[in-house]
Amino acid sequence: xxxxxxxxxxxxxxxxxxxxxxxxxxxxxSDAGASGDPKTVTLVTHDSWVVSKSVxxxxxxxxxxxxxxxxxxxxxxxxxxxxxxxxxxQGDVFFGVDNTLLSRxxxxxxxxxxxxxxxxxxxxxxRVDQDKHRVTPIDSGDICVNYDKAYFSKHKLxxxxxxxxxxxxxxxxxxxxxxxxxxxxxxxxxxxxAAKYGDDQWQGYWKKLKANGVKVVDGWEQAYNDxxxxxAGGKKAKGDRPLVVSYASSxxxxxxxxxxxxxxxxxxxxxxxxxxxxEYAGLLSNASNSKGGKALLDFLLTKEFQEDMPxxxxxxxxxxxxxxxxxxxxxxxxxxxxxxxxxxKIAADRDQWVKSWTSLVLK
Amino acid sequence: MDLARTEVAGRNPRAAxxxxxxxxxxxxxxxxxxAVFFAYPVVAIVARGLHVDGxxxxxxxxxxxxxxDIRHVLWFTTWQxxxxxxxxxxxxxxxxxVFARFxxxxxxxxxxxxxxxxxxxxxxxxxxxxxxxxxxxxxxxLWGVRLDTTVWAILLAHVFFNYAVVVRTVGGLWSQLDxxxxxAARMLGASxxxxxxxxTLPALAPAVAAAALMVFLFTFTSFGVVQIxxxxxxxxxxxxxxxxTSEIFDLGTAAVLTIIQFVAVGAILAVHAATVxxxxxxxxxxxxxxxxxRPRGAGQRALLAGVLASIAVLLVLPLAxxxxxxxxxxxxxxxxxxxxxxxGTFLVAPIAAIGNSLEYxxxxxxxxxxxxxxxxxxxxxxxxxxxxxxxxxxxxxxxxSAVTVGFGFLIALDEPPLDxxxxxxxxxxxxxxxxxxxxxxxxxxxLRAVDGRLREAAAxxxxxxxxxxxxxxxxxxxRALLIAAGFAFAxxxxxxxxxxxxxxxxxxxxxxxxxxxxxxxGDLNYGQAMALSTILMAVCAAALLLLERVRTDRTGEF
Numbered sequence: 073x074x075x076x077x078x079x080x081x082x083x084x085x086x087x088x089x090x091x092x093x094x095x096x097x098x099x100x101x102s103d104a105g106a107s108g109d110p111k112t113v114t115l116v117t118h119d120s121w122v123v124s125k126s127v128x129x130x131x132x133x134x135x136x137x138x139x140x141x142x143x144x145x146x147x148x149x150x151x152x153x154x155x156x157x158x159x160x161x162q163g164d165v166f167f168g169v170d171n172t173l174l175s176r177x178x179x180x181x182x183x184x185x186x187x188x189x190x191x192x193x194x195x196x197x198x199r200v201d202q203d204k205h206r207v208t209p210i211d212s213g214d215i216c217v218n219y220d221k222a223y224f225s226k227h228k229l230x231x232x233x234x235x236x237x238x239x240x241x242x243x244x245x246x247x248x249x250x251x252x253x254x255x256x257x258x259x260x261x262x263x264x265x266a267a268k269y270g271d272d273q274w275q276g277y278w279k280k281l282k283a284n285g286v287k288v289v290d291g292w293e294q295a296y297n298d299x300x301x302x303x304a305g306g307k308k309a310k311g312d313r314p315l316v317v318s319y320a321s322s323x324x325x326x327x328x329x330x331x332x333x334x335x336x337x338x339x340x341x342x343x344x345x346x347x348x349x350x351e352y353a354g355l356l357s358n359a360s361n362s363k364g365g366k367a368l369l370d371f372l373l374t375k376e377f378q379e380d381m382p383x384x385x386x387x388x389x390x391x392x393x394x395x396x397x398x399x400x401x402x403x404x405x406x407x408x409x410x411x412x413x414x415x416x417k418i419a420a421d422r423d424q425w426v427k428s429w430t431s432l433v434l435k
Numbered sequence: 436m437d438l439a440r441t442e443v444a445g446r447n448p449r450a451a452x453x454x455x456x457x458x459x460x461x462x463x464x465x466x467x468x469x470a471v472f473f474a475y476p477v478v479a480i481v482a483r484g485l486h487v488d489g490x491x492x493x494x495x496x497x498x499x500x501x502x503x504d505i506r507h508v509l510w511f512t513t514w515q516x517x518x519x520x521x522x523x524x525x526x527x528x529x530x531x532x533v534f535a536r537f538x539x540x541x542x543x544x545x546x547x548x549x550x551x552x553x554x555x556x557x558x559x560x561x562x563x564x565x566x567x568x569x570x571x572x573x574x575x576x577l578w579g580v581r582l583d584t585t586v587w588a589i590l591l592a593h594v595f596f597n598y599a600v601v602v603r604t605v606g607g608l609w610s611q612l613d614x615x616x617x618x619a620a621r622m623l624g625a626s627x628x629x630x631x632x633x634x635t636l637p638a639l640a641p642a643v644a645a646a647a648l649m650v651f652l653f654t655f656t657s658f659g660v661v662q663i664x665x666x667x668x669x670x671x672x673x674x675x676x677x678x679x680t681s682e683i684f685d686l687g688t689a690a691v692l693t694i695i696q697f698v699a700v701g702a703i704l705a706v707h708a709a710t711v712x713x714x715x716x717x718x719x720x721x722x723x724x725x726x727x728x729r730p731r732g733a734g735q736r737a738l739l740a741g742v743l744a745s746i747a748v749l750l751v752l753p754l755a756x757x758x759x760x761x762x763x764x765x766x767x768x769x770x771x772x773x774x775x776x777x778x779g780t781f782l783v784a785p786i787a788a789i790g791n792s793l794e795y796x797x798x799x800x801x802x803x804x805x806x807x808x809x810x811x812x813x814x815x816x817x818x819x820x821x822x823x824x825x826x827x828x829x830x831x832x833x834x835x836s837a838v839t840v841g842f843g844f845l846i847a848l849d850e851p852p853l854d855x856x857x858x859x860x861x862x863x864x865x866x867x868x869x870x871x872x873x874x875x876x877x878x879x880x881x882l883r884a885v886d887g888r889l890r891e892a893a894a895x896x897x898x899x900x901x902x903x904x905x906x907x908x909x910x911x912x913x914r915a916l917l918i919a920a921g922f923a924f925a926x927x928x929x930x931x932x933x934x935x936x937x938x939x940x941x942x943x944x945x946x947x948x949x950x951x952x953x954x955x956x957g958d959l960n961y962g963q964a965m966a967l968s969t970i971l972m973a974v975c976a977a978a979l980l981l982l983e984r985v986r987t988d989r990t991g992e993f
Contacts, residue, residue, distance in 0.1 A: 119951075142940045145681075145951075152684045153936075156842065160849040162939070176684060251667040254682045290667050298570070308958065309571065426683065431504045434667050
């Protein structure tokens, strides 16, 4: 490159970038206005949010609102970021805070009161915050250990049936779970053991699990689609753990997404290891379009949306009238007797449990 | 040079006063910039954690330090940084020697190649090493060896990342040391080792120390690499701050950790500033072209071969694996699928991240050039203690948790008159913070080399300060300006820690998109992450190769 060209290039590059600044920032400010548009309603949620396009279109047509969806990382991160930005929120409605994080969201004043239309159709067991109506339950699911049927039949080993079994030497080095501080199924599994063994003994149980070779990875995707030998993704990635902490609805998902569809699910659920998770939505404090937000919340409880959820997000509806698809009743019925914990108990002890768990299992 | 300037200014008190005023004027904008976009957000997020119910909770400091797992994090952060620094010096010092003293074919190109990793986003570095050392990685396929989630993966990635820091800082000086001094010592009877130890080593030591401190700083605050390769078990202070804030939501602990990191980084920078000053003491330097010659004898040829081999294995191989993985599907499927808007991971097609990144980086570069250029110009004027403090201050953003800055932006810049939280400009502003130190470091030596008497002469002849700058300084610093722009552009493009918080979900940057794709299992996501990383790498490498063509000898330490 000759000196003249390089000089000219330099001058142009610098000049261009200096000129570009005000122009680009001008674009930025026009973009910022979009969130205040009364015709647009913004849903802030986590990465796992899915809805059928036709169902959402239908709502948009009926209500006259355009729905903007912001997926903001995994469930925990999305909640925390929503709390940090609550004075000037990114949207109007937040969906995806579950019972394990609910108290954090409520204590920090993330939501304002609104009783969604159709709330009276919600199954009793899911109702919380009845006096203030800051959150509305939308779906529920069970976090359970899944097993790879092929592995256990090939090794002529009976699949485990309980938490106790997982610590049995017969199942050494078979289980993979998620980091309880970063993943909601990981946390759910920890809470399940805390509910089962109580404040005094859950740590002793985890010591046994650790001695029995439990593997911990950061997130559900990695555990289920990478390490677990029973899932379609795990098979491809040569995963070598036949037991994984996942959901009761994972076996039907394996059927629905398989091509051709098999007659039975390749994976099963260890029924004695389940913890019930409920997901809530709420109208964000300081929402710029609270009218649209209310309409969106109502929509989340309609029969149409509640029946659309199961095969998209693999969760159960919470309203009595919504029908559960056949794949669910056939391949992944809800757990018969899941562990549960009162939200107040979770609120009081969660952080301490996670801290002790982290020191005990990860360090 | 400094002496000459002092004399001129000393003889003319009015000129000195005017110079002081100019300096203050030049410093005003950078100081305001750092106050508003660095100090204020950082203080805001720390205060959010420590200022509870109307009172400050500094007692938290001891509570946090008393926790065994926090102490474990501190311990791990320190020892992995020490180990990474030692390993980097061990691998890169021979490289620095070879680049300084040997002439061989392809040297120019190779010098650019070893610098590519340094400007790569840590996310891409993590991804490359995952592809090399992780499950189904090259080592796994060949020998069934997996190093991900071991500390080795982290250490090797750090060597990869910082190799160029040592080669450039140490090698740059080494190539300008007069070899005849060592020869003279040998003529006087010193053994080869003794001559090297007595003559070359003392001259080189400050440069080695400065490089080591820079590597230590970068590895002490490592985020993306540890985040991707460390698994749930390993975490540095920076990663822990991220976890405490974003996942555990313990803002108090995060604030304490931020303060600890701040103090540590401040200390590292203070030591660094001292070594740099020592390095600036007079050395007899010669032009780099006269000191390098073709390797002679079996020993030298073996050394050259060894260095080339280590570069091939440690630097080129991870990048090659990355490219290979991105092509690992028929018909460029991963690349083509980048344009699909499936509504899966993002709201937009992954390819949109490229456009976002380029726009953000361009704006960030402009800001960094403006702020960094003014700061460098201010620092060129005779430096008092105040100005030297300012110099160190400009380096702070390199070491202060980007995560903290990002979170600080979110909570601090959300009210009028600074309601920027939903504005686009937030990301370039955060990225410019990391770009400024590079601009200053690149511009400063060149600006200082401009003869003060020229400016004086021009001023005496009646030129306005602006005219002096335009007629005297600008022509000399044009190249440096371009190089500074290139580095600022590359580091903005790769910035991850702060961007990951403030980039809006519908406007991801390339590194953010790569991280999100990696976090989701499945063939296609992984392939797309590799393809995006490859694109990012290509853009950085292109920027760098361009710069290599306009590089001058005296262009700072990067």
